[in-house]
Amino acid sequence: MALHETLTDAVSLIRPGITVAIPPEYCGIAMAATCELIRRGIGELHLVAVPQSGLQADMLIGAGHVKTLEAAAITMGERGPAPRFAAAIKAGAITMMDATCPAIHAALQASEKGLPFLPLRGILGSDVLAHRPDWQIIDNPFGTKGPDSSDPIVALPAIRPDVALFHCEMADREGNLWIGRRRELATMAHASAMTVATVETIHDGNFFDDEILAAGALPAAYVDAIAHAPRGAWPLGMPGTYDADGATLDGYCLAAASQETFDAWLTDHLLHRDAA
Numbered sequence: 001m002a003l004h005e006t007l008t009d010a011v012s013l014i015r016p017g018i019t020v021a022i023p024p025e026y027c028g029i030a031m032a033a034t035c036e037l038i039r040r041g042i043g044e045l046h047l048v049a050v051p052q053s054g055l056q057a058d059m060l061i062g063a064g065h066v067k068t069l070e071a072a073a074i075t076m077g078e079r080g081p082a083p084r085f086a087a088a089i090k091a092g093a094i095t096m097m098d099a100t101c102p103a104i105h106a107a108l109q110a111s112e113k114g115l116p117f118l119p120l121r122g123i124l125g126s127d128v129l130a131h132r133p134d135w136q137i138i139d140n141p142f143g144t145k146g147p148d149s150s151d152p153i154v155a156l157p158a159i160r161p162d163v164a165l166f167h168c169e170m171a172d173r174e175g176n177l178w179i180g181r182r183r184e185l186a187t188m189a190h191a192s193a194m195t196v197a198t199v200e201t202i203h204d205g206n207f208f209d210d211e212i213l214a215a216g217a218l219p220a221a222y223v224d225a226i227a228h229a230p231r232g233a234w235p236l237g238m239p240g241t242y243d244a245d246g247a248t249l250d251g252y253c254l255a256a257a258s259q260e261t262f263d264a265w266l267t268d269h270l271l272h273r274d275a276a
Contacts, residue, residue, distance in 0.1 A: 007036045010196050010227035017067075018162035019046040021108070021192055022053055025077075025236055027182045028167040029056050030198045032232040035270050038063045048161055049074065050108065050188055051101035055236060055252065058082040061094060062262045070097040070159070072104060076253055083256035098128050103135075103156055105184075110158035111191035119153045129154070164188035164195045167232045169241060172203040175220030178213060180240075189222040198229035200241055 011033055014020060023029065034056050043064060049057055049071035057074050060066050062084030074085040088094045099107075100123055110118040119138075129135060136155045143151035166185050170178040177197055179185040189195040207217035235252070237244035255265035 007033055007198070007227045007229060008040075010198070010225040011036045011040065011042070013194055013196055013225050014042055014163050014165070016042050017044040017046075019048060019160070021048045021050050021159075021161035021164045021188045022056055023050050023166050023182070023184055023188065024052050025054050025056075026239065027184055028169070028179075028238060029233050029236045030165050030167040030196075030229075031056060031234060031236055032229045033165060033167070033196065033198050033227065034059060038065060038266070039270055041065075043067070046070070048104070048159055050184055051099065051104040054082060055249065058084045058256065059266065061085050061088050062256060062259070063266060066094055068095040068097065070099055070104070072099050072101045076249070079249060079253045083253065084259075084262060087259070098131050100126075100128060103128075104159065105187065107156045107159040108161075108187050108191040110156065111160045112187055115158060117155045117157050120156055121153055123154055124152060159191065161188070161192040162194065164192035165197075166195075167198045167200075167229070167238065169200050169238065170203045170207075171197065171199040171201075171223075171226045171228075172205060172207050174206050174208075175223055175226065176207045177218040177220075177223055177226070178203070178207055178216055179218050180216040186218055186222075189218055194224040195222055196225045196227075197223060198227045198232040200230055200232065200238060202228055 014037060044067045045065055046068040047057055047060065047066050052071055052073040054076050074082045076082050089096060102122060103120055106118045106120050123129060134157055137152050138155050140151035140153050143149060168177050168179050168185065207213040235245035235248035252265060256262045
């Protein structure tokens with residue numbers, strides 16, 4: 001594990017064409033790192049939303065950096081559909097791998113456990129199966145045997161991201177991350193080949209020496225790069241630290257309605273990101 005001081009060092013581990021797992025907006029979104037990805041022109045990404053995304057995915061799609069998207073939903077929440085995502089789907093500009101929240105979590109847990117797949121029953125009979133040839137319906141090998149005892153179940157292949165990318169509140173000097181109750185981040189880190197994280201603050205002690213902090217810590221063994229990035233989730237919020245910037249998000253949704261105005265907004269946003 002390396003404790004990097006700059007976003008450039010940390011983001012350099014993310015290469016074009018790899019699979020990147022990103023969390024939902026109620027966890028911790030590495031928006032400063034996302035802007036750095038766009039500045040560096042790192043594209044052709046296979047993005048896995050765990051299990052959904054909003055601004056982060058929409059910006060990467062609008063900037064032309066996403067080739068494949070695997071997600072249960074991409075939405076701007078109460079602000080409506082994600083504009084660049086919707087436009088890309090209509091234009092056929094990205095490959096969409098429709099999923100469900102339980103399916104994405106189960107597929108990541110398969111990788112976390114070192115398994116080739118995990119079974120899931122709840123999506124049987126849904127239209128999602130028709131668009132996922134990689135999901136296979138098998139017969140329950142432990143079911144009752146007999147000519148009328150078919151017991152189908154869906155086998156989901158493991159999702160093995162190359163990189164898990166997220167933002168959290170703290171890292172300590174030993175390279176451990178404090179993720180609190182956001183266990184989705186732990187699953188992402190366990191399932192991925194590498195973890196790149198940005199953090200609000202650097203803690204002088206060791207989380208595992210503290211009886212309270214230890215319970216919410218992710219060991220450094222699962223972490224490959226950390227960048228100190230105060231307000232690194234802006235304009236999204238960091239739960240318990242600062243709220244989302246509603247005015248900026250409103251402005252984004254208006255600007256992202258067309259590619260031309262999105263490009264102008266993105267240029268301005270990237271140029272002024274450090275001032276946030």
